[in-house]
Amino acid sequence: MSIYIIISLLVIIILLMGLFIYFFQEKFFFQAEKLPADFQFAYEHLKAEEKLIETEPGAFISYLHFYAEGDLKGMVFYLKGNTKSIKGWGKFAIDFTRLGYDVVMCDYRGFGKSTGRRSNASMKNDMQFIYDLLKEEYSENSIIVYGRSLGSGFASMIAAKNHPKMLILTSPIYSLMNTIQRYLPFMPAKPFMRFNLPTHKYLKSVTCPIRIIHGSNDNLIPLKTILNLSKVNPDKTRLYTILGAGHLNIHRFEDYHRIMHEILETPIVEIDHSKTSLHANHRK
Secondary structure (H helix, E strand, C coil): CCHHHHHHHHHHHHHHHHHHHHHHHHHHHCEECECCCCCCCCCCCCCEEEEEEEEECCEEEEEEEECCCCCCCEEEEEECCCEECHHHHHHHHHHHHCCCEEEEEECCCCCECCCCCCCHHHHHHHHHHHHHHHHHHCCHHHEEEEEECCHHHHHHHHHHHCCCCEEEEECCCCCHHHHHHHHCCCCCCHHHCCCCCCHHHHHCCCCCCEEEEEECCCCCCCHHHHHHHHCCCCCCEEEEEECCCCCCCHHHCHHHHHHHHHHHHCCCCCCCHHHCCCCCCCCC
């Protein structure tokens, strides 16, 4: 077989794989659960109000506003993962309401009761639209942006474009393209990507404290990838590793809740490093 035939076959294979990525990435990245318009949300030990807003003509975003227990300390804008709807994700709001934080959690386009044609730009605009609404009700220095899994990309984008109190990422993605290339390492995926959330690029512009929580046994997003992510903006970032935790079960580890309590309850202070061993030379 001549070299020209081999090259032609390789080009055809790459193009076919590229078309597959182009047309099926939406189903791969967004595994939506749809809810009927009359579905009633109900959660034990949580007080929630359902809201629906139109972010652009014909696009309605469904979200839940959970209310804090006791004295209000702030607001958590919770950006969920790529599966199910807020029907199932809503139960995680208790991790913040119990500590005095209101929580807003929304469904992306095509999830739950949310409508509108899904695109990279439209979804990002939706998240900014909701964040702008929150700034009308809460002072921005009391808003914490939280992203889990795919939601970490949206959360990082919001933190980069605005000035929240803190950014918390749990089991974050490095980027959607990085996720694709992990499974297709020799595939030039970039030309075929209709959706991308480059978390690593957004983190470069984040000025608030960044807290990353990740499981050591996460098989979807390896810990090595997160170590690289934590080095993007090292002066602002602190990484917490939960031994034994995977991608989906990280909240089932007690350490996750200890860490979350520490992050939310411990005041952020500046350290005078001239009075520490930071610059001590141990060899002398």
